[in-house]
Amino acid sequence: MNLRRDVFQAIADPTRRxxxxxxxxxxxxxxxIASNFNTARPTVSKHLQIxxxxxxxxxxxxxxxxxYNINAIKMKEVADFIEPFRKMWDDRFNKLETIxxxxxxxx
Amino acid sequence: MELKTKINAENGKxxxxxxRDFDLPVELLFRAHAEPEIIEQVMTNPYTTAKLLKFEPKxxxxxxxxxxxxxxxxxxxxxxxxxxxxPNKKIIRTFEMENTPFGxxxxxxxxVPLTDDTSRLNxxxxxxxxxxxxxxxxxxFAYGLNMAHNRIEEIFKQTKIN
Numbered sequence: 329m330n331l332r333r334d335v336f337q338a339i340a341d342p343t344r345r346x347x348x349x350x351x352x353x354x355x356x357x358x359x360x361i362a363s364n365f366n367t368a369r370p371t372v373s374k375h376l377q378i379x380x381x382x383x384x385x386x387x388x389x390x391x392x393x394x395x396y397n398i399n400a401i402k403m404k405e406v407a408d409f410i411e412p413f414r415k416m417w418d419d420r421f422n423k424l425e426t427i428x429x430x431x432x433x434x435x
Numbered sequence: 436m437e438l439k440t441k442i443n444a445e446n447g448k449x450x451x452x453x454x455r456d457f458d459l460p461v462e463l464l465f466r467a468h469a470e471p472e473i474i475e476q477v478m479t480n481p482y483t484t485a486k487l488l489k490f491e492p493k494x495x496x497x498x499x500x501x502x503x504x505x506x507x508x509x510x511x512x513x514x515x516x517x518x519x520x521x522p523n524k525k526i527i528r529t530f531e532m533e534n535t536p537f538g539x540x541x542x543x544x545x546x547v548p549l550t551d552d553t554s555r556l557n558x559x560x561x562x563x564x565x566x567x568x569x570x571x572x573x574x575x576f577a578y579g580l581n582m583a584h585n586r587i588e589e590i591f592k593q594t595k596i597n
Contacts, residue, residue, distance in 0.1 A: 338446075339446075341445070341446035341447075342445065342446075344446075410442075410444075410572065412575035413442065413572050413573075413574070413575045414438055414440055414442050415438065415575070416575040417440045417442070417453055417455070418438040418439060418440040418455075420477060420478075421439070421440055421455045421457070421556075422439075423476075423477050424457075424464075424467045424473075424477045425457055425458060425459060427467065427473060427476055427477065428457075428459050428463045428464070428466070428467050428473075429458070429459065431463060431466070431473075
């Protein structure tokens with residue numbers, strides 16, 4: 329059995345993020361997605377495969393074309409997953425800002 | 436409400452960049468990283484109290500920070516060495532969580548004035564490997580789960596007694 333891809337790494341790649349942005353509003357065929365990039369078609373296919381394997385994209389067969397659309401539920405899961413790290417820093421910085429706004433120099 | 440802190444962590448890389456704009460002049464932003472009492476206040480949270488056991492803010496200096504729970508047990512300790520300490524400009528230091536497998540990270544803090552009353556902090560954090568970075572990135576998520584788990588355990592312990 330294949331190990332499931334790390335969603336976290338999948339979403340950190342700039343090309344894959346661009347693909348997710350493209351299909352965010354409409355489902356698109358592989359060819360149409362690839363035409364948005366200067367990279368070779370097989371490279372784009374590989375990215376699509378990775379995004380599909382970690383369930384960020386869903387495939388639908390339409391005639392002889394495969395269409396890709398975003399899996400909103402999975403996307404939310406990923407956003408939630410990275411969020412605690414950002415939240416931890418944001419809380420810390422908010423606190424720092426509050427303390428320093430009331431700061432009175434010692435001398 | 437949108438978080439003011441931005442984090443950029445690219446795939447397969449062993450570093451990340453944390454950026455935050457502050458409603459503070461750059462001098463105050465830097466001071467918050469230079470005065471031990473303020474560092475302790477910032478690092479203290481509702482569950483743990485932070486204390487700097489050692490703090491030498493200068494080149495070749497080092498620091499050690501410990502966090503204790505309500506009963507005074509040390510639950511977290513970290514240390515590092517300071518490589519550069521340029522007031523209102525830059526801090527370069529290492530950071531290591533003691534007794535953990537997360538290794539040592541190199542941190543470059545850049546303090547940038549935006550206007551007279553606002554400033555930006557750019558933090559470049561470099562880890563020993565990409566895998567290690569991802570583990571650290573997942574820590575607060577795991578910690579959140581753990582805290583929830585501990586709370587449940589606590590509640591169960593209390594119900595058992597009587």
